[in-house]
Amino acid sequence: MIPTRLLLAATALLITLPAAAQPMRGGRPAPQTWEVSLGAGASWRPTFEGSDRSRFRPLPVIIINWRDTITFGEGGLSAQLKGGRLRVGGGLTFDGGRKDHDTGGIFANGDDRLAGMGDIDFALGLRGFAAYRVGPIEFNAAAIKYLGKQNDGVVASLGASAPIPLGRKLLFIPGVRAGWADEKYMQTFFGVTPLQASRSNFPAFNARSGLQEVRGSANLIYRFNSHWFAAVNANVTRLMGDAATSPISITDTSSSVTTLLGYRF
Numbered sequence: 001m002i003p004t005r006l007l008l009a010a011t012a013l014l015i016t017l018p019a020a021a022q023p024m025r026g027g028r029p030a031p032q033t034w035e036v037s038l039g040a041g042a043s044w045r046p047t048f049e050g051s052d053r054s055r056f057r058p059l060p061v062i063i064i065n066w067r068d069t070i071t072f073g074e075g076g077l078s079a080q081l082k083g084g085r086l087r088v089g090g091g092l093t094f095d096g097g098r099k100d101h102d103t104g105g106i107f108a109n110g111d112d113r114l115a116g117m118g119d120i121d122f123a124l125g126l127r128g129f130a131a132y133r134v135g136p137i138e139f140n141a142a143a144i145k146y147l148g149k150q151n152d153g154v155v156a157s158l159g160a161s162a163p164i165p166l167g168r169k170l171l172f173i174p175g176v177r178a179g180w181a182d183e184k185y186m187q188t189f190f191g192v193t194p195l196q197a198s199r200s201n202f203p204a205f206n207a208r209s210g211l212q213e214v215r216g217s218a219n220l221i222y223r224f225n226s227h228w229f230a231a232v233n234a235n236v237t238r239l240m241g242d243a244a245t246s247p248i249s250i251t252d253t254s255s256s257v258t259t260l261l262g263y264r265f
Contacts, residue, residue: 037063039262046256047111048098049189050239050249061260085133093127093144095151116200120188123148137162153185173219183209190246202247210241233258
């Protein structure tokens with residue numbers, strides 16, 4: 001749902017992969033006390049939500065995991081509890097915001113066609129999530145409340161994914177997700193106030209709460225050995241509701257691809 005999340009879909013899965021050298025306990029890998037993954041890659045993703053243009057960006061990756069319970073990485077800080085097939089947790093995350101112009105920076109998120117809309121600043125968010133596994137399929141739900149001065153909205157999602165081993169070293173994880181956003185979030189990223197309309201090329205538009213997007217994803221993770229891994233993540237996103245009808249949304253359908261190479265200590 002958030003543009004920066006497209007960079008993280010593959011990397012968030014890496015901390016769940018068992019290392020080949022880990023000892024077994026009760027038929028399952030025993031979690032290490034500390035696990036650190038470092039990597040680098042690249043992404044090709046839209047310049048903003050609703051854009052028909054994409055941009056190449058480098059992707060540094062740092063993930064620190066303690067006992068598969070507390071994780072710090074590109075998506076923020078999170079903690080989870082596990083009981084049987086159920087996982088629940090929460091943490092602190094963020095949204096990188098949006099520029100109303102192309103800054104030329106390799107990590108920037110913006111487009112000159114948004115001139116006059118004003119920048120949307122970085123915002124911290126409180127995130128809660130739950131997941132339940134039924135056979136090979138894990139159903140998940142998540143919600144984020146943002147705390148920014150401009151972005152103080154709420155987003156939520158429902159989804160499902162299923163890891164499919166393709167041999168001993170290759171893992172394929174397809175997934176689907178639907179995202180909802182409240183009126184504050186929708187107006188921030190897809191609405192156009194009368195003042196913004198007077199300064200930009202867009203007509204005034206009031207974006208209401210509702211279903212914002214549906215997304216399909218495919219992840220391939222290859223483990224060379226117990227330390228080195230490579231990952232490819234591809235997403236196709238379809239904007240829905242007022243996100244799709246917003247004058248800012250030049251296209252309703254977009255895609256992104258992320259690749260990376262990493263080392264797990």
